[in-house]
Every structure is written in C-alpha cells, then in structure tokens.
Amino acid sequence: MFERLPGFRDFYPEECAVRNHLFRAWRSAARRFGFSEYDGPLLESLELFRAKSGDEIVEQLFSFTDRGGREVALRPELTPSLARLAGARAQSLKKPVKWFGIGEQFRYERQQRGRLRSFYQFNADILGEPGPAAEIELIALLIHSFTSFGLGAADFAVRLSDRDLWLFYLRGMGLDEEACAGVLSVIDKMGREPEEKTLEKLEPYFGEARADFMGKIASLRDLKSLEDMREFLLAHTTDGALREGIEQRLAQWRTLLSGLEAMGLGEFIRIDLGIVRGLAYYTGFVFEAFDRAGELRALAGGGRYDHLIEKLAGPEMAAAGFGIGDATLWELLESKKLLPRYVEAADLYAVIEGEAAREAAFRDVRALREAGFRVEYSLKPLAFGKQFKLAASSGARLALIYGSEEIANATVKVRNLQDRSEEAVPAGRLAAFIREFFSG
RNA sequence: GUGGUUGUAGCUCAGCUGGUCAGAGCACCGGAUUGUGGUUCCGGGGGUCGCCGGUUCAAAUCCGGUCAGCCACCCCA
Numbered sequence: 001m002f003e004r005l006p007g008f009r010d011f012y013p014e015e016c017a018v019r020n021h022l023f024r025a026w027r028s029a030a031r032r033f034g035f036s037e038y039d040g041p042l043l044e045s046l047e048l049f050r051a052k053s054g055d056e057i058v059e060q061l062f063s064f065t066d067r068g069g070r071e072v073a074l075r076p077e078l079t080p081s082l083a084r085l086a087g088a089r090a091q092s093l094k095k096p097v098k099w100f101g102i103g104e105q106f107r108y109e110r111q112q113r114g115r116l117r118s119f120y121q122f123n124a125d126i127l128g129e130p131g132p133a134a135e136i137e138l139i140a141l142l143i144h145s146f147t148s149f150g151l152g153a154a155d156f157a158v159r160l161s162d163r164d165l166w167l168f169y170l171r172g173m174g175l176d177e178e179a180c181a182g183v184l185s186v187i188d189k190m191g192r193e194p195e196e197k198t199l200e201k202l203e204p205y206f207g208e209a210r211a212d213f214m215g216k217i218a219s220l221r222d223l224k225s226l227e228d229m230r231e232f233l234l235a236h237t238t239d240g241a242l243r244e245g246i247e248q249r250l251a252q253w254r255t256l257l258s259g260l261e262a263m264g265l266g267e268f269i270r271i272d273l274g275i276v277r278g279l280a281y282y283t284g285f286v287f288e289a290f291d292r293a294g295e296l297r298a299l300a301g302g303g304r305y306d307h308l309i310e311k312l313a314g315p316e317m318a319a320a321g322f323g324i325g326d327a328t329l330w331e332l333l334e335s336k337k338l339l340p341r342y343v344e345a346a347d348l349y350a351v352i353e354g355e356a357a358r359e360a361a362f363r364d365v366r367a368l369r370e371a372g373f374r375v376e377y378s379l380k381p382l383a384f385g386k387q388f389k390l391a392a393s394s395g396a397r398l399a400l401i402y403g404s405e406e407i408a409n410a411t412v413k414v415r416n417l418q419d420r421s422e423e424a425v426p427a428g429r430l431a432a433f434i435r436e437f438f439s440g
Numbered sequence: 441g442u443g444g445u446u447g448u449a450g451c452u453c454a455g456c457u458g459g460u461c462a463g464a465g466c467a468c469c470g471g472a473u474u475g476u477g478g479u480u481c482c483g484g485g486g487g488u489c490g491c492c493g494g495u496u497c498a499a500a501u502c503c504g505g506u507c508a509g510c511c512a513c514c515c516c517a
Binding site: 080 | 510
C-alpha cells in the first residue's frame, strides 16, 4: 500500500486537535499584542528564496519547473513572502507594521527528531521600527506564546545576543567585514564541536594567535552581565570610534533589558553572546528560546534583519522577528504533560426506537443542532440497550429518548447520563429545557 | 549527502541457539441484551513478521541489498 512520504506527518483527529490547540494559542497571543495575521502562497518563485539565502538553499527546497516553465519552490520559511508583501506596500503601510503568520513550510533535508520536511511555524515580525522597542515587543510575545501553554521559567528561557557587539569587538581585532562574518559562523558552532576543529577554522583569520583569540572569544561568550561585557569590550578595544559604538550599543541593551524587566520577564532572559545564529542576514540583536533541560533543539529563534526587505523588495525597512516551530514545542508540551486531553464529546445523544420515532427525533435533532448543540444518534437502528451504551460512550451529558410511549404522549424523555435522573418533557418545550440545562 | 542502530496486528510488545512461530494485551466489530449505561462474559475480523533476494529439507529467526524510523555528522532560513 501507499506510505507516507518521509518527513511528513499524518494528522489523525487526536493530532489535529493538538495542532489546532497550538494554532489557537498562537493566534490568541499575537492578537493580544496587536499583531495582524497575514499569509502568502505556499508556492513562490525559486528566485525569491535564492535571493534571500543564496544558491546553497536550492539543495534544500522542494522545487520544480511548472508547466509554464517557471522555476518554483514550496516555501521553506515565511519571511521571504513577508518581505515581498510588506515591501510591495511599504509606502502605504502604517508603521510600525506588526504582522504574524502561521503556515506550513517545507525543507528537503534528512529528517530527525524535531526536524521534519513539513512543519508549521508561528512567525511574528515588526517592520519599520529600528530601535529596541521592537525587540521588547517581540521577545515579550515570544515568552507569552510559551507561558500561555502553561510553561514557566523552569521550563524554558530566552538567550539574548547581539551581532553588532561582536562586530565592534572583531573590528577592533582588525578583521574586515568578510572575516567578521566568517568568525561569527565559527562562534555559532563553538559549543558544539571539538576545540581542535574550532582552532583549525580560526587559523585563516588569526594565524598563530588563534589559540589566544579562541580564549578571548570563549570568555566573551561566558559574560553574563552588561557591566562585565562593557568592561571586557572596552579593555580589548582601542579605536575611539569603535569604543563610542560599543557604548551606544550597550545603551540599547539597557533599554531592551529594562523594558523586559519592567514587564516582569527578567527571569526568562539569559545574556548569552554564544548565540549568533548562522544566518548572515541578521544585523543586531538575535535571540533563541530553548528548553531548560537542554534535551531538545531550539524552540524558537529570531532577531533583527534590517536590510532584508530592501534586498528582496526594494524599499528600506527596518525589521525584526521570530519564528516558533510546532515540532519541538509539541514535544516539550507533551513531556511536561501540558497537552490537554481532547475529548470529542457530544452534548446530546438521541436514543430512537424504530422507524416510527425517527421522524420526531430527526426534527428535534436538526432544531437542536441549529441551536448550537452537538447532537448525535445511532446511524443504524439498534436495540435500546445498545443505544444507551453508545450514548454513554459518546460523552453526552443528556440522552433524548424517543420510544413508542414518548411518541404517543408527544413528549421526549430526557435522561441525565451522569446522575441517571429522567424527566418527561413536552415536545414543544424541549429546546427551552435543553438550553436551560446547559446554561445552568 | 555520510556513518551507526532499529523494523512482528491500528497501538504496546512476546516469540531462547532456524523445526505448530504467527501470538498476548489494548483498540475495533458482533453476541449475551427488542425500554435504560462505560463493568462482565462469549465470539469475530485484522499481520505474505517493512520489502526484495540468498543460504537451508526448513527462515520472523542466518546473510546481502533496499525502503522507512531513530541517533550523530552536514545543514539549520
């Protein structure tokens, strides 16, 4: 028989319920922060993604040539579409633009736990706000997105870092722009690979002095407070303009941290300059959410990308944003027992005796459904005893009994399936009776 | 893309060194039960043991390949 494609998931009702739960919480969080929902097409021009990420990305896309000869690809992320949409209306959009999107994305790569070929992401972005006020909102939303599921500071934290600060430092070391980018990508991997390998990669930039630099980089990565960062950076930077830049940058840090502190979110934040994110297009603050137990891959990632919209769509527009994937969050919530048990329960179950009673029953079934109740009944005629079993297992609170006696008396017997009490209700009063029961 | 590891019913698994080894529990369906319940009892459907090939008198079991899952690497938008 046919099998599921590797890296894709089936969503049976139980899984669909979980997915809906995630989406519902994300939407609710984003709305509270004043974000508006957008979406773009699943399929975009291959060139859009190539323009954003370079040629290497093509290897990791589901792409093909369509019947019109266009090179197209399933979106591997939402940001390029966002840039296209926002860029096209950049002049007329009221700033700041606060948008969020929830969408399925596709990446052609070998799957692993928490990493699939198709997944969903919640993305939130603020466009047109160059200062740390945007990061405050975004990080607050990111944290709220997790706490609204019941996760707390014991479960996850947000690591905060800054590529600008690194650039000031590396420039002070005499590196040019290209070398800085190279060293940043080495720093990104530092914690995850053996020292020898790191040293090897630093060789082209620092030559004989590479071990010394690796030590310095390691100490910078370990700094946990603004004061320590300032002291270290100023001690290792002599150029006046760079020193001035560092001071200004630290002022932005203070704004960001005091804003988050004032919102009561300080306990979720960790300063960690080891986070630089592999991507070259990030330009300032970058951050990552991770589980405190350190067992899963990153829960979310984001940062500032001030030049991307200009690159993809023309207009200059400051931008920052983050994305939360569904797979890792799902695992975390499951392990913390924070996924609610979804019960597909009926409100009412009609127990119907024979064809004669069906007519009266169906009339009520339809009316009650119109009134908003979830009403079920056995599709095939079954013995009363059997129907009561089904009524019980349906989770319904009330059974509506349509037997020959009730039909003859123009009543419906309403049985409370929890306390087993029964009441004969005149057919004309049924809707009112039911409404009253469920409102009380 | 590379390497390691796993693969028996929808799910969780049992099946020792090749010889009633195709099984259990749960789930599902039916009956006991034609006016009252999720319990209980009885019964039933469902698997070419991932797939293909090889060794053997005989393969779920051994060997090779392949596919898929998991882990690590690569990459991580």
